[in-house]
Amino acid sequence: MRKPCCDKQDMNKGAWSKQEDQKLIDYIQKHGEGCWRTLPQAAGLLRCGKSCRLRWINYLRPDLKRGNFAEDEEDLIIKLHALLGNRWSLIAGRLPGRTDNEVKNYWNSHLRRKLINMGIDPNNHRISCKNPPLQNAANTLHSSASSGSKENAKKNEPTKPNHDGEKSCDLVSDAASGLEDESHSLPDLNLDLNISMPSPFPCVPKDNQKPILESEARSDPHFFSSPTLVLFQ
DNA sequence: AATATACCCAACCGCACCCAG
DNA sequence: ACTGGGTGCGGTTGGGTATAT
Numbered sequence: 001m002r003k004p005c006c007d008k009q010d011m012n013k014g015a016w017s018k019q020e021d022q023k024l025i026d027y028i029q030k031h032g033e034g035c036w037r038t039l040p041q042a043a044g045l046l047r048c049g050k051s052c053r054l055r056w057i058n059y060l061r062p063d064l065k066r067g068n069f070a071e072d073e074e075d076l077i078i079k080l081h082a083l084l085g086n087r088w089s090l091i092a093g094r095l096p097g098r099t100d101n102e103v104k105n106y107w108n109s110h111l112r113r114k115l116i117n118m119g120i121d122p123n124n125h126r127i128s129c130k131n132p133p134l135q136n137a138a139n140t141l142h143s144s145a146s147s148g149s150k151e152n153a154k155k156n157e158p159t160k161p162n163h164d165g166e167k168s169c170d171l172v173s174d175a176a177s178g179l180e181d182e183s184h185s186l187p188d189l190n191l192d193l194n195i196s197m198p199s200p201f202p203c204v205p206k207d208n209q210k211p212i213l214e215s216e217a218r219s220d221p222h223f224f225s226s227p228t229l230v231l232f233q
Numbered sequence: 234a235a236t237a238t239a240c241c242c243a244a245c246c247g248c249a250c251c252c253a254g
Numbered sequence: 255a256c257t258g259g260g261t262g263c264g265g266t267t268g269g270g271t272a273t274a275t
Binding site for chain 1: 241243244246
Binding site: 014015035036037049050053057086087088089100101104 | 259260261262263264265268269
């Protein structure tokens with residue numbers, strides 16, 4: 001077992017104070033993002049480097065777009081999840097100003113439920129036997145089940161949707177493999193993800209962003225097929 | 234009004250990957 | 255080729271808030 005990334009003793013944990021935030025912002029503005037391990041000490045923070053990195057990436061970065069997800073962002077997340085599975089960082093990489101944590105939370109709290117309400121198994125994006133799709137399910141994507149529909153969630157779903165409890169019609173565990181027959185899984189959703197490189201993506205990563213692994217891209221025929229991401233036709 | 238329950242989100246944890254030495 | 259440190263990622267947790275009873 002490897003050593004913890006930092007000495008846990010004498011380290012602050014939990015919510016960040018405004019002073020801590022300011023120290024981190026000031027330091028990064030002066031010195032940029034660098035060695036996270038040494039940053040806390042240099043910045044005068046009693047935090048471990050991982051905590052600083054997370055705070056910066058998920059909350060303090062100036063280019064973050066905070067607030068509700070737009071409808072097109074929701075659609076994009078759903079489509080990318082069908083394509084990529086739980087690879088939140090990859091998904092977030094296609095949503096400017098969004099973080100993997102934010103996307104993951106939004107998926108778990110809103111979109112999962114939305115798909116379940118539509119009768120779609122969120123794990124593999126196929127129509128679920130237990131929850132047959134509502135009529136015009138796809139049309140409800142942005143209406144009845146839209147974010148905050150706690151009413152619907154409570155009426156139509158057990159309180160804690162278990163991760164594997166919902167068995168889909170066919171046992172396809174890999175989300176990406178569900179794409180083999182997309183038309184069955186996502187009615188009315190255009191999954192024709194023609195992704196390639198509008199500026200940096202995918203071959204040239206942004207500053208701190210990993211490129212898509214070639215192997216990942218290779219395994220997906222949609223990658224590198226066109227210069228634009230045509231999603232909403 | 235008080236209590237219980239559900240929901241949301243920030244943060245933590247541990248593992249995996251990458252890369253320099 | 256191997257090793258260990260640094261970093262990134264995904265899963266999970268805990269606390270605050272909203273809603274229901």
